[in-house]
Amino acid sequence: MRFRRGFCVIVGLLIAVGVTATAAAVEMRAPVVPLSFYCALGLPESITVIDRSEYTRVSLVTQVAWVPRYWDASQSIWRGYRAPQPFAQPADADYRWMIYLDLPDGSRRWIMILESLYTPSVYYAYAYTTLTPSTDANGDHYGAHPCRAFVIPAHYMTSLLQRLEPWNG
Structure with missing residues (x-):
């Protein structure tokens, strides 16, 4: 049970970090205006x-x-x-x-x-x-x-x- 809980926490953190990093990367790019x-x-x-x-x-x-x-x-x-x-x-x-x-x-x-x-x-x-x-x-x-x-x-x-x-x- 502990393994699952710890595993879920780690996966959750990785997802949160990935989403935050992706959002930061998107925010850093200026919009293209023709x-x-x-x-x-x-x-x-x-x-x-x-x-x-x-x-x-x-x-x-x-x-x-x-x-x-x-x-x-x-x-x-x-x-x-x-x-x-x-x-x-x-x-x-x-x-x-x-x-x-x-x-x-x-x-x-x-x-x-x-x-x-x-x-x-x-x-x-x-x-x-x-x-x-x-x-x-x-x-x-x-x-x-x-x-x-x-x-x-x-x-x-x-x-x-x-x-x-x-x-x-």
Whole structure:
């Protein structure tokens, strides 16, 4: 009888620890929020990717143009205009790729991707739906403001570029 009782207590503790550990792991993961939740990207019918480093350009009509809509944009890098640096990115972050998404009505959305030598596993993405200059209450011009500025894992771009590779002449 003691064996059973002790066994049941041990099994019960293991289950409780397992459930707690699983719940903690789930809580630690931030929810995935697609870019299309933040920006009115529409349903692009074509995509153009320009790589400033490699001097390449790929343009094609394909559903691959939908891929950026589903990128996780939950990790905002926006700090605000009053911050010493409005966007949380390394000082050496430099523009690498421009992604144009063309909609059936002729309008265009674009995403600018920056890379940094200090953070090779992530890139900094700025998504734009319209090119509207931003100003503060005093009328000071800050340039075009993205609908979302966020961090993406480097593999997002790697995956997108691999999907476009067959058409990259």
